[in-house]
Amino acid sequence: MPAIQVTNLSKSYGEVKALSDVCLSVETGEMYGLIGPDGAGKTTLIRIIATLLLPDGGNARVLGLDTVSQYKELRGEIGYMPAVFSLYSDLTVQENLNFFAGIFGTTVKENYDLIKGVYHMLEPFKDRPAGKLSGGMKQKLALSCALIHRPKVLILDEPTTGVDAVSRMELWNLLHEIKNQGITIFVSTAYMDEAKQCDRVALIQKGTILGVNTPEGFAHMFPYKLFAVYASDIWKHLDAIRRLNACETAYMFGHSLHFATKSSNENADSLGQILKSIGIDAMVKEIDAGIEDYFIYQLSEK
Numbered sequence: 622m623p624a625i626q627v628t629n630l631s632k633s634y635g636e637v638k639a640l641s642d643v644c645l646s647v648e649t650g651e652m653y654g655l656i657g658p659d660g661a662g663k664t665t666l667i668r669i670i671a672t673l674l675l676p677d678g679g680n681a682r683v684l685g686l687d688t689v690s691q692y693k694e695l696r697g698e699i700g701y702m703p704a705v706f707s708l709y710s711d712l713t714v715q716e717n718l719n720f721f722a723g724i725f726g727t728t729v730k731e732n733y734d735l736i737k738g739v740y741h742m743l744e745p746f747k748d749r750p751a752g753k754l755s756g757g758m759k760q761k762l763a764l765s766c767a768l769i770h771r772p773k774v775l776i777l778d779e780p781t782t783g784v785d786a787v788s789r790m791e792l793w794n795l796l797h798e799i800k801n802q803g804i805t806i807f808v809s810t811a812y813m814d815e816a817k818q819c820d821r822v823a824l825i826q827k828g829t830i831l832g833v834n835t836p837e838g839f840a841h842m843f844p845y846k847l848f849a850v851y852a853s854d855i856w857k858h859l860d861a862i863r864r865l866n867a868c869e870t871a872y873m874f875g876h877s878l879h880f881a882t883k884s885s886n887e888n889a890d891s892l893g894q895i896l897k898s899i900g901i902d903a904m905v906k907e908i909d910a911g912i913e914d915y916f917i918y919q920l921s922e923k
Contacts, residue, residue: 623646624647624650624651625645625647626647627670627682628644628681630644630666630669630678630679631677631678631679633677640828641829643662645830650804651821652796652808652818653821654809654810654819654823655808655810655822655823656812656815656824657811658811662827662829663825664809665828666809669681670683670776671701672692672695673701675689683695683698698773699774700767702776702777708751708763708766711750711752712751714749714751714754714762718766727771729769732768732771735769736765739795740761743758743761756788757785760788772804774805774806775805779811781815782811796818813912819836821834822835831916831919831920839915843918845881847881847907847909847914848879848880848908849906850878850905851904855873855901856873859872872917874914879908889907
């Protein structure tokens with residue numbers, strides 16, 4: 622039995638379709654990522670799975686329990702960490718932990734082994750009001766409170782948004798430690814580079830699942846030969862590059878331009894010559910596609 626099963630889930634806010642016939646399945650013990658830009662429908666899906674929002678159609682089951690009709694039984698089995706910090710800012714770190722442990726009929730001492738990887742970073746600040754913690758420390762406290770009752774499924778809504786790069790990496794390391802203790806993790810993020818942290822990933826855009834695969838699997842699904850092009854002010858030449866016969870698609874990617882072609886005969890040298898013929902002196906190298914490339918390809922197909 623899957624830990625999470627979502628079937629034909631739909632949700633609208635007035636005329637805005639937030640989710641459209643979403644289907645996905647998360648295996649027990651899996652780290653499953655939901656990745657998409659702001660407004661893609663991630664939070665709506667997370668809140669339905671966490672029993673906090675009613676769907677318009679379809680259903681979601683977590684640990685075999687329906688998120689609507691069996692929400693009372695389910696809430697004691699899941700841990701939920703919302704995107705916005707929602708603990709009590711005027712309570713100290715220790716008081717927040719004690720409060721949430723008490724709600725679930727347990728104690729910090731009883732489940733300390735589960736949260737110690739997170740909480741040891743917070744212990745020096747245990748008497749500080751939660752509202753005065755840094756962004757990264759607030760996330761660690763929220764994670765500790767979501768884990769304090771030893772849930773079977775942990776649901777996280779964009780836990781790395783708004784924290785620095787070091788705190789992001791620390792949080793992912795902690796999530797891997799939690800996963801190793803047998804807890805299923807369903808996590809959303811807008812950062813494509815975080816896909817590699819997950820066992821499998823669902824790409825979502827405008828309330829629709831574009832695909833589900835491993836991060837490596839998405840890269841292999843990219844249908845074109847791909848090159849990275851480096852040149853001064855390359856963005857100024859984007860329109861001209863897109864008009865080339867050899868170009869299937871081209872888009873900026875950080876400081877480089879990614880150039881995709883259907884031609885299997887194209888190589889870095891031949892593409893360099895083509896670019897030189899339109900006045901662009903560039904360094905070109907063939908590269909493997911990543912999940913970002915596949916996501917952009919799917920958007921262009923839509």
